[in-house]
Amino acid sequence: MIPEDAIHDAFAEIFADIFLRDDIQISNEISARDVKGWDSFKQIEIIMATEERFAVKLTSAELDGLRKLGDLVRIVAERGRI
């Protein structure tokens, strides 16, 4: 399993790249409600970047079940690779 700290560090880079800002506080609890501009299009960008970064492909059920960043972190920790 990939350590959670390493995943958070990677997500800090992913979020900075997608939202073009470097002040987003990464935690398992953040969701679209917490980040201005996190709409369905940004959600797609986050998923695509996650899959590319961690060499993992999300299933339809996993995509439908994403509610907060922690859901993505858990999938990456279980199946992802750095």
Next chain:
Amino acid sequence: MPPTENILLATIPFDEAARDAFVALSGDCNPVHVDPVAARRSPTGTPIVHGVHQALAALEAQFSSNPGAAAPVAKLRISFEKPLPVGSIAGIVRTRADDSGFVLEVRSGVEITTKIVATFGAGVALSGVKTAGAVHSPQAPLEQSEADLVGLSGGIQLSGDREAVNGAFPATSTAIGTARVDGLLAMTFLVGMVAPGRNSLFRGLSLTATADGAADGRLAFRTVLYDPRFRLLRLSIEGGGWTGSVDAHLRRGPVVQPSIDAVSHHVKRGEFSGLRSLIIGGSRGLGEVIAKILASGGADVTITYAKGSADAARVRSEIVGWGGNCEVAPFDLHSGAEGLDLIVRTPRDQVYFMATPPIGSVDSGRRPDVLARYLESYVEGFAAVVERLAQTADRRLDVFYPSTIYVEAPPRDFIDYAMAKAAGEVFCASLRTDPRFANVVVERLPRLASDQTAGLASERFPDPVQVLLDAVRRTCIGHRGTC
């Protein structure tokens, strides 16, 4: 990233004249930018400003406010965040700047519509690997399928019209080179006209300046990824002084509603006969479905349209061809008493109020101007219609008002929409105490398939015929004993 600041560089009207000039310069005449009728059937509902136009206007504001101070731009990231309707006035705000680069935002009110991150430095040498393929120069946007986009490659001819490019964006042409501005113009042509083409939704660019500029006058492109889950296309590009990638979605086309033949299998023969039903906004979407339900049950139907005369004619032709009765009337909610006079020439028994402005999410939460726009249609427009119809009706009038389940549980980005619909519900409650009205039915509809709900992901919706047939039957209960 550079340190934060917040400087308004310019306020720019993105009006029709500016749009037309940009179309002439870029050749990107995608209907989502230029055709109000076609754009109303896209998710934006109205013509929108080209993203690259916004980006170039922002760069022009930046470079003209700092003449002579510009360092070479090595990297450019452009993200198209929200659609900007043609006719908007947008602010160009520099949010960060230092010796390493700058960040610009195009803002409409509190919404960021386009974001640009420029990094200074030297350009890179080209890899020397050019993409093979034919030069694409369509006069009208191509209608590409998913299969068409996989493995697609080719080239876009740069305009090469230095005078026109310099004239439109002089400071940017000086700062980054006329050829690179021309290259950016070729990218909007690529996305809007070629790939994905007609049903495109441009998301962004990630570019690195090349050292040798636009040597061969051509922008080469190649599909490097098409993800069918999100209908996302990524093209690698090279040329016009840039190398990098372009992201765009392949939008779904306008939603096709069930045919009247399919609808008629759910409707009892003659169950609505004798009714004179008026459907405000019946040329497409849920209004079209209601028209087909009523007509297949024997009602004399009149559908109105605001812009889509061709859509209205299509619905009428389908209903009449099937054997139903359907008339068409132009009616714009904003046309005032004159427009209302047109639709009350014939007394009506019923009105179904299906007209709607474009429904969009507001990620900043509440916005008074958005609420006002919804109220203008869902309350003021609705009230004017039912009052005028009641004045001319020769019997008590039935009214159907489509509300939304969002009234009970509004998503954060649809609060204004839900509030306006709730206000419409209150007005309907007042109609129930007015003896001029018979059945006043408010239905809190779930999300149903329409141009307004057409997204990128495949979404399963309830059968609109089943949902709406039940509501139509309740609107008809007891009326002249026909239902």
